[in-house]
Amino acid sequence: MNLQVDIKIDVEDKMAMNLVDMKLWLRRAFEASDYKNDAEVSVRVVDEVEIRRLNREFRHQDKITNILSFPAGFIEGFPNNCMMHLGDIIICSEILFREAIEQNKLISEHWAHILVHGMLHLLGFNHTNDAEAVTMENLEIEILTGYGLKNPYEESL
Numbered sequence: 001m002n003l004q005v006d007i008k009i010d011v012e013d014k015m016a017m018n019l020v021d022m023k024l025w026l027r028r029a030f031e032a033s034d035y036k037n038d039a040e041v042s043v044r045v046v047d048e049v050e051i052r053r054l055n056r057e058f059r060h061q062d063k064i065t066n067i068l069s070f071p072a073g074f075i076e077g078f079p080n081n082c083m084m085h086l087g088d089i090i091i092c093s094e095i096l097f098r099e100a101i102e103q104n105k106l107i108s109e110h111w112a113h114i115l116v117h118g119m120l121h122l123l124g125f126n127h128t129n130d131a132e133a134v135t136m137e138n139l140e141i142e143i144l145t146g147y148g149l150k151n152p153y154e155e156s157l
Helices: 019-032 048-059 093-102 107-122 130-146
Strands: 003-009 039-046 067-071 084-092
Touching: 003 019, 019 039, 019 107, 019 130, 039 048, 039 107, 048 067, 048 084, 048 093, 067 107, 084 093, 084 107, 093 107, 107 130
Parallel strands: 003 039, 039 084
Antiparallel strands: 067 084
């Protein structure tokens, strides 16, 4: 299984994570799933104005957020030898920087966590109830700690 990643940076602020590392974390989440087809995903890094606009337009929530995931949906009977578009991830770099500082986390680790989180949404994981949240969080922890990062749900000192 292969994952193709298209990243568009629509902000001028300094990125905490380079494109190679962004793709790496998306691939790690992809590989940890049971997904069998080749796939592609689009990622866009935006500012607070744009993430708020998108959140208002598509989720009817007039507020900023750190990430939005728009799964394309799975197609029953889709041929295994074809590449499927999993969906789009929109990340607000300004919010990630601020959250990392407020939560006393390394910015690069917070980026990794949010990328993994967004990718898992595209792969069908969710946190709409407690059981789903536990499953998704445990997989996030497994992926991140498996590569030497801290558990993102533990309090940082």
